[in-house]
Amino acid sequence: MLAINHWKRNDTPIAQRPGRFVRDRSPLRDRSMSPATRRRLRAPAAGLFDLATPDPGYLSRVESEIAAFAERAGHRCAPALESSVEFARQLGRACDGGKRLRPVLVEAAYRGFGGTDAEAPVLLGAAFEMLHSALLIHDDVIDRDSVRRGRPNIRSVYRDRLARDGVDSAAAAHAGDAVAIVAGDVLLAGSVRLAARAAARGAHPDLVGECFEDAVVASAAGELEDVLLSCLPTVPAPAPERVLDMESLKTAAYSFDAPLRAGALLAGASPGDAADLGAIGRRFGLAYQIVDDLLGTFGDSTRTGKPSDSDLLEGKVTVVTAFGLARDPDLASVLEGVRDGRLPPATARAALRHAGADRHAYGLAADLVEEGASLAGSLLPAGPLADAVVSIGRRVLDREA
Template structure:
């Protein structure tokens, strides 16, 4: 298996040593999956090698938040912690594999996706571009399924035999269910003649990203450490607000960010006419809504839509919204009397979210 390096852009929700331990454990889990697959299918073993490459560029945000929730309630580092942390990273990677198919993207984190690898294999085998794209996307769906199955297995064993077993397992399954619901809403909103309202977008982003990326990693980590169900839910709900803020900034970077820093296209969301927070905020202005209708009808270019979005001031409105969400989250953490360690970590999360550029 390829060696992975810890990138300097990793969020500091967990210390460097803990992140290195998570990375090592993740590599071990993937290596074990590859070894098991090699017994019955060399092709599947090769796919796990490609999955390993894809995992190498991750920032480990979700595992770090599992650790944050765990440490906030006095948890001591353990194999159970690293299993649960890695299960959330495997889930994240599974969703990214499928998301690349939905978005028809072949670049992520500045590198070719797994789907691009298998597309290129099809081209090398003499297939035309349509069939090659289909082969790449099919492989990504299969890889996502493999990752999802592995994630469920690892999460299930993390709390096995502990009093919190049922609650941890329920939190992980909720993460999967809500991510799927949010992805479906995102897809259906993109098919509508009218973009979703700001309220609808925020709800969709809560389901699609905030739940599995912030709320439930924090909540599951707290449960694993022995927090009461109510305490863990409080921490999770505060994390949900931070997760929505994170996704709002992600929408901004996905359209106005530097591709060299973000590692992804700034045209994908606009090209797919996705109902991002930027589109919903700008759509209240007549000039932009007319331009959006023209673009969706094929009567204008993507560059025209981008120019109208820039002129709408939506980026500034979105950043202000993210700031408000983060402020609300940290106030809630103080009001609800979460442990001092949890409050300090949440304040750090807020600073990182609002200052991120990738």
């Protein structure tokens, strides 16, 4: 079953617990928390998701695997086409950058459960990273965004190039979207192939393959729900728990849950132990997406590398807007005004802050991180795996991009 509320405790969704809408935490750079609490929740000063690993060359080999796939994509067609070579270059560029969080999680789970094969986690880590890139490319088409990681994304590169060559603007935009869809499809197919190669080297090949397939299907289900929610009128507002279900599927499943579960299964962990690790990851992944919602509404686009207005302009339903509408139904007219172009996005940001939506969302993310850490303490043996997973989870709250 895909839509599992992994953040539930005592059958009560965390969004509905007493006090959920009366928190007084400031997001991203909270000054109301005590110094001790900030130290407990925040990450060390090192790179956001940098972790010590028994294999210091692991991430560089993941990068090489992704680059090799992009290179092969440009030369696999006969006859060879100049457009295919350029397309392959753009594929590699679309995969370049990012935090490489998913390969790090694969490696942590694989080594934590005693995996020793040097190649298997590289292939699986590259598979999850290519899946991530494919989903981002498709997401930019859906959201009509033109910037990713601080530079023009693949849809805008082709759109702008065709426009400069004299192609009608509407036709150029359509072609840019078409190229992006093709690019995402190619990366998605490549990711499935890499995951299959990795699974064949592990103790549970079928279970690893099913885990990766579940991640693909869950992200598709979450994206579908996201699109449909954004088409609905602002009144009545969707319940926050419905938005959390959507974000759990769209992001947490493939970004945290599945990489941890698949890495563990690849090493030979039992399905039950892998599921426990995935449940911990789902909480951290949902907190990650909530912080992403905050950054997408209030973040600095020079740091996040993507527009800070697009969610509001597109009328996307996020945890931030769901909490704001739950506190102040009059926000609906403001959000609709921004979506219709009658009001600037800054008006909505101010209204959401006034309603305390930012504080409530950050408080929920902090609670989820604490739940994940608590679960790790009870379900995982003390040692490097528990330390690594909890360290990654706590760093989620410190993101600026």
